[in-house]
Amino acid sequence: MDLVGRRPEREAVERLLDEARAGRSGALMVSGEAGVGKTAMLEHARSVAALSGFRVETSVGLPSETQFAFGALHQLCAPLLGHLSALPGPQQSAIRTAFGQEAGAAPERFLVGLAVLNLLSEVAEEGPLLCLVDDAHWMDEASAQVLAFVARRVAAERLALLLCVRDPTDDGDLRPFIGLPEVRLSGLTESEARALLAASVRTPLDEEVRDRVVAEARGNPLALLELPRSAPPARLAGGFELPTALSVPRRIEDMFHQRSRDLPSETQLLLLLAAADPTGDGALLWRAAETLGIEARAAEPAEEAGLLTIDSRVRFRHPLVRSAVYGACSEPDRRRAHGALATATDPRFDPDRHAWHRSQAVLGVDEGAAADLERSAGRARTRGGLAAAAAFLQRAVDLTPEPAVRARRALDAAETMHEAGASESALDLLAIAAAQPLGDLGRARIQLLRATIAFHRTHGSETPGMLLDAARTFAPLDASLSRETYLDALDAAIVLGGPGHPRAALNVAEAARSAPPAPGPPTPADLLLDGLVTTFTEGYEAGAPSLRRAAQALDDDLSTPHVAAEPDGRRWLWLGSRAAVALFDDDLAYRLNCRNVRLTRDAGALAALPLALINLCTNYLLEGDFARAEELAAEEVAITKAIGAKPMALTTLTIAAWRGHRVETIAGRDSFAEGADGLRTGTAVSWVEYASAVLNNGLGNYRTAMDAAVLACENDELPQSNCALPELVEAATRASRPAVAAAALDELDSRARASGTAWARGLAARSKALTSTGPAAEDHYRAAIELLGACRIATHLARTHLVYGEWLRREGRRQDAREQLRTAHEMLSEMGAGAFADRAARELRATGEQPRKRSAQPTDALTPHELQIARLVAAGATSREVAAQLFLSPRTIEAHLRNIFRKLGITSRRQLRDLQLA
Known part of the structure; x- marks a missing residue:
């Protein structure tokens, strides 16, 4: 039957197909209440696509399938696996491991996503491809996250994705799909x-x-x-x-239930078997029916009633038929059905479904069934299915008779639930574990998990204390775990510190002095803990040597391939790179941040990649390479959106501040202030205030800059205060607040002496010059230029030429001032620090010299994303290599390259290399 009405919705679907056929991929989510016509819209898309030469592949989400990791994705991709050999080796392994075809370490979720994106792209090379996913809200979590990622990354393939979901008020999980282009079906007129x-x-x-x-x-x-x-x-x-007052979908379900209830009892039981089996395997259904003595003719009344059809596959007329049948049956009948399916499922070839059906057939407890589920959880975790592992373990807890074993399984299930993102369920499982007999180590694990959940959910000020309690409990039981938990507590205190929590890090550091000694040779984590504790309790000068050993040990460790390949090998890079910035060690910070981005990319750990990109972006920004910083900032925002998270956009805000973009910086600052409380931690607030200080120093609004820099320095995050202190000295000096400037200079100078790096000593020398007069000031300016010229921090070198030139002009030395201001203007203009360059231009004009305008560059026409691709290609990377690094398809990279060539007026990769972009 043709669709009645729905003209705008049909046009949207047909537009999606037209665009895909022309090589412009897209995704569309069709939403609405149950029965409103979503499946009919998919069938319309299928028929239109078939007439247009599309290959069509389908997948259907099922409530009973949600515990099988990548099950829905496997359903979609299984017919396409003949193209798997075209993918890079790591991507092939990721898919095979995820689908249980190959043993190995659990693949990162988004490495599987990149592999699926490229698999679909390869198939689409042969002809346009349409992927239809019905009831996507009932997909298993792993499949949903991967498909949502693919939907956000498709671009230049001949590929269309059409997903149907129920309204958020219905059952299922729509979170992975939030933000996708959407067409909502409402009722017919x-x-x-x-x-x-x-x-x-x-x-x-x-x-x-x-x-x-x-x-x-x-x-x-x-x-x-x-x-x-x-x-x-x-x-x-x-x-x-x-x-009646019942909603329409519920009424439809009731009608399907009524229709099935009027059938013979044997037919009803067959329907229940079909509803309980998510595979739709006709042979499996008949094997299960045979164990219950159900004959083949029992299917005829159900087929005549239009409820389902059975051949090699079992197909229900509508998903509501399945849910109506399964939801309305009695518990004894449901257990009978699952028992029959368990008997019919071969445990050698499908052990997980066998274990699941067996577990649903149990009344009471059954250790054998619980043990099977625990083994299934281990297999699911190996495939990267945390949500599936959590579901298996949760059911295993219910079936476990022995209290001590039940406690252990509940705790394991809680930890897995939290990793899978289901913190509320994790807390419920923790309550079960806490009610059972547990040893001290188990109770410490409960404390640690409760603290970890509290930190991730609320960033509340109580989190460091909860982590401290767990660390103390671990101390006599597991020294290494105790020390790592102390380090987590200190990290949480640093992140949460600042206005409102000024002593958070100091209080935790004082408590951490009682941490047990390292049980063996100190690891980077041990050294980081010792260094941070010493720094906060005894001062920067006392702690700097320990921090340096920690950061250097981390750098040395990660130079070893087998360490770098382990997830734990990357765990402390976040703290280690911050320690390097805290020490003003620009080279070490750059190395650690580059390594963090590379390792995170290689692992496909997209959840961790945005933070790694932020840190490296900051390196490039301080070095004056604003273009590269913008490339990474754009990628960070794109990746964050692709995984369905909310971008913090702190790097974008800071780049805007350095560029002197007043409107964008203020808008970003206001947007942050109105944002979610979970993002407004002490570290993030300090970052925003630091950006405001940079902007206003550039614009000459020194009192505003000073107020912002004061707030930025109040956090215990050493990298942020290191960056903010020189801003505070300059702003306070120009705002005629010498006492504020002197206090900031004392702290900066103390850190510079302890650090000993050219970056730190150069900033201290410039700050001394700003607060000095006469020959002493000039000596400090010259020393600052020499020191900053010997490190990577070109932004502050340029700004030192600027303030030196300003000082020389005020001293009446116009010729000398011109030389410094000319250098400052050229450097600041070249890097794009607009407000500071304008300051230099004004000063130059005041000396009687007209500043030169920056000449346009060919790459000015490129977007940050295009410039990033151009750099990688210019460095010799193939389209496949660039695609793997940026989590895109090779075809999308080729499309970007065509745009890049057109904008640059070139026709080949060789010409791109000649531009020396790398």
Whole structure:
């Protein structure tokens, strides 16, 4: 039957297909209540695509399938695996491991996503491809996250993804798909409803019945089709049951249930078997039916009633038939059905479904079934299915008879639930674990997990204390775990510190002095803990040597391939790179941040990649390479959106501040201030205030800059205060607040002496010059230029030329001032520090010299994303290599390259290399 109405929605779907056929991929989410016509829209897309030469592949989400990691994704990709050999080796392994075809370490979720993106892209090379996913809200979490990632990264392939989801008020999880382009189906108009009713119901209906059916259905197409079908023929001739308060989808489910309830008991049991088995395997269904003594003819009444069809596959008329049958059955019948399916499922070839059906057949407890589920959880975790592992373990807890074993499994399940992102369920499982007999180590694990959940959910000020309690409990039981937990507590205190929590890090550091000694040779984590504790309790000068040993040990460790390949090998890079910046060690910070980005990319750890990109972006920004900083900032925002998270955009804000973009910086600052509380930690607030200080120093709004820099320095995050202290000295000096400037200079100078790096000593020398007069000031300016010229921090070298030139002009030395201001203007203009360059230009004009305008560069026409691709290609990377690094398809990279060539007026990669972008 043709779709009635839906013209705008049909046009949206057809537009998606037209764009895909032309090589412009896209994704569309069709949403609406149950029965509103989403599946019909998919069928319309299928028929249009078939006429247009598309290959069509499908997947259907099922409530009973949510515990099988990558199950829905495997359903979609299984017919395409013949193209797997075209993918790079790591991507092939990721897919095979995820689908249980190969043993190995659990693949990162988004490495599987990149592999699926490239697999679909390879298939689309042969002809346009349409992927249809019905009831996507019922997909397993791993499949949903991967497909949502793919939907956000498709670009230049001949590929269309069409996903159907129920409204958020219905069952299922829509979180992975939030933000995708969407078409929402609402009810049909009255005239459309009458047209559909007339076309579908052959029995004559009098007007009163027709009016009641239309009113009862409320525009829901499936209801319009099912209400007359569920009523006795006599009632269709006159009279109809009055509408009730039930929602339409629930009423439709009730009708399907009523229709199935009127069938023979043997047929009802067969329907239940089919509803309980998510695979749709006809042979499996008949094996299970045989164990219950059900004969083949039992299917005929169900097929005649239009509820399902059975051949090699089992297909329900609508997902609501399945849910109606399964939801309305008695518990004993449900257990019988799962028991029969467990018997029919071969434990050698499908051990996880066998274990799951067996577990659902149990009344009470059963250690054997629980142990099977625990083994299934281990296999699911190996495939990267944390949500599946958590579901298996949660059911294993229910079936476990022995209290001590039940406690252990509940704790394991809670940790896995939290890793899978289900913190509320994790807390419920922790309550079960806490009620069982647990040893001291188990109780410490409970404390640690509760603290970790609190930190991730609320960033509340109580988190460091909770972590400290766990660290103390671990101390006599596991020294290494105790020390790592102390380090986590200190990290949390640093992140949460600042205004409102000024002593958070100091309090935790004082407590951490009682941490047990390292049980063996100190690891980088041990050295980081010792260095940070010493720094916060005894001062920067005392702690700097320990921090240097820690950061250097981390650098040395990660130079070893086998260490770098382990997830734990990357764990402390976040703290280690911050320690390097805390020491003003620009080379070490750059090395650690580059390594962090590379290792995180290689692992496909997209959840961790944005933070790694932020840190490296800061390196490039301070070096004056604003273009590269913008490339990484754009990638960070794109990756964050691709994984369905909310970008913090702190790097974008800071780049705007350095560029002197007042409107963008203020808008970003205001947006941050209005954002979610979970993002407004002490570290993030300090970052925003630091950006404000940079902007206002550039614009000459020194009092505003000083106020912002004071707030930026209040956090215990040493890298942030290191960056903010020179801003505070300059702003306070120019705002005629010498006491504030002197206090900031004392702290900066103390850190510079302890650090000993050219970066630190150069900033201290410039700050001394700003607060000095006469020959002493000039000596400090010259020393600052020499020192900053010997390190990577070109932004502050340029700004030192600027303030030196300003000082020389005020001293009446115009010729000398011109030399410094000319250098400052050229450097600042070249890097794009607009407000500071304008300051230099004004000063130059005041000396009688007209500043030169920066000449346009060919690459100015490129977006940050295009410039990043151009750099990689210019460095010799192939399209496949660039695609793997940026989590895109090679075809998308080729499309970007065509745009890049057009904008640059070139035609080849060799010409791109000649531009020396790398």
